Amino acid sequence: MSARTYRAIIIDDEAWIRDGLSKHIGWERLGIELVQIFEDGQDALSFLLENPVHIVLSDIRMPNMTGLELVATVREEAKQRKHLSDMKVIFLSGFGDFKYAQEALRLGAVDYLLKPTDVEEIEEALAKAAALVGNTNDITNNRTSTSMSSTNTNGTSSLEIADLIEEPASYLIKKALGMMAATFTEDIHLSEIADELCVTPNYLSRLFRQETGKSFSDLLSDLRMEKATELLRTSTLKIYQIGDAVGYPNARYFSEWFQKQTGMSPGDYRKQHVL
Template structure:
């Protein structure tokens, strides 16, 4: 895998940003080949449907199709294409809008980093290196071992499958068992029993573990500040986030980041 070419694209509606990223990032030193540059998500999506790409460096707000819409369409198209495994593409978002709703949606869609414009080239190159590291076989294995707590077997209950889909879509929000039970038209007690029966975990434990996975991911892969990561995972109080993380890992978020990066 290490001898396979790592291919990247840039997507941004501002020409000066496209040119700056193309010309000033040392792609050769990073070991990444910049294969194409696009001015909006729609053109990029058409290209990505046909051509293999490993890393996307994209703006969020663009005409015709936003970066988030493009990534969502790629994820939806993953099962339709045998030639291109869209789920393995590593995406880094750049945005001029300091809005955590964008960051939360980017996280839910599997983005590996979210940087605010203007970002230093060093920060962007570091994000690209982390994306490349995750793209390689060894990087993917190391990361999976680092923070993998989701069940390995698919649950049998259709209701639980729907419940887990809901959690995956809303884990960055403040959600409760009653919210999911209402969505599925069942009682909270019944849904709680199904969690214990099908995945041998309580709802709260599963949600906590999923958030922990994402916290580990962001600490290792992104340059986001600790309080930003906590805020994205529904821990708006930085102290509560630190205490929760310490309780579950035995180390603070800062210590975890230093140990694994």
Template sequence: MVTMVIADDEHITRLGLQSLDWESEGFRLTGLASSGSEALEMVRSQAPDLLLTDIRMPGVDGLSLMRTLNQENRPVKVVFITAYHQLDYALSAIELGAVGFVLKPTDPDEIMAACKKAKLQIEAERGQAAAEKDLRQQLKEYSLTLQGKMLPETECRNVVVAQMTDYLEAHYMEDVTIAKISAALHFHPDYLSRLFKKETGENFSDTLTRIRLQQAVEYLADPSVKVYEAAAKVGIRDARYFGQLFKKRYGLTPQEFRSQQPAGGEK
């Protein structure tokens, strides 16, 4: 559930925005603000995920509000409501990091679409943060194990590589990079790349591709899963590139591989 605050100085507009079916779309409305200063206090006290606000209000307007939020490092996403003649404000808002705009007169579908787009960003960042937290926790556990058992240096290196491999197998469908893992491990990415190659005989990127393609074979065995869907499920967004990688490894295109399966070809 994504929490949100709505801010608009017009009472009728606030009521209209409040009446939208937010809950069914995965939002929880936690506050209604009638001014920028009131919205600022709500964000400070409630820490919502999303702020839907008019860009121009008396006193503290939307831009001033967002500048303050940025200065205070508040992670809230901001969607602005603006009029056609306020496009210069919109350009400034983009520079400040706004994630969406809705033009007046407001349309409920457009408002919901802009907020749902912001919601996708919020959920994606949550997923990434959770994955990194999980990796840090696992590394902490490994570190405690190492301290307790006083493993030799060679075994220590092997544990790090094993942890990297475990992470790839658990997160191959995500945007996995050596830089992200190195940040969590507090090692330089070049060092981890060399260590991984030395211990496994395979490049980090080649290992990731191998794991992805092995999983793709399982998806392709199901005739209800289209080739581009199988590619996306294993973290490869470009179906054409996926086909090239698949043929390079298995000597067959995904379609040729599928045609040899008892279940038949792709629908």
């Protein structure tokens, strides 16, 4: 058992899942205390708002409040309730639509596992979640804000989007960078952001160059690389799933892009940097 005990809850609307997870996971061996079990996201939220919990193992689709809605609410409440800011989430879902996984990852989930899942796989995800607890610079807590992160092989540090550009930065560029940070996992284009900001693509392109020293495509690539390397280090997702999650649904293209950016394949990077 680890020196520190981490508090965890389970949320799932199926009784046999709740029972199986509570009985068959080696909680004590992992240094985790299972403090509560819920069948409803709303009830779990009420508990989380008032009680410190380090790890949440949750289903996606549940009555009254989905797992995604729960975590989105928690992330918002964390601005006022500090005990929520270090909570790590693992989603366990029977739905294979990867759009759920993409949204889960945007909300800062440590992992997304599809049912049925082996006990060993769940325990591995729990161990990784526990390892991440306490890392106040964890970039997964910033997906809904206008911030990006800068990582290196020794750890993770937070980098505000405003820090990418010399002050005074224009409102348009700050807004554009915030939009990119929120949507970089999707198939986004400069023209779409320009349209949202009511400017021409050529004008916005010039602003990116002038105020960041980089093109839109370079900045988008930086965002995707940050998330890709994070997922390779901390998740059990397949490499093609990680590519899809960061906006590259073509697995071969993702691998070639990653190789070009880092000098190594995604698989080799994972081997060298896995937690």
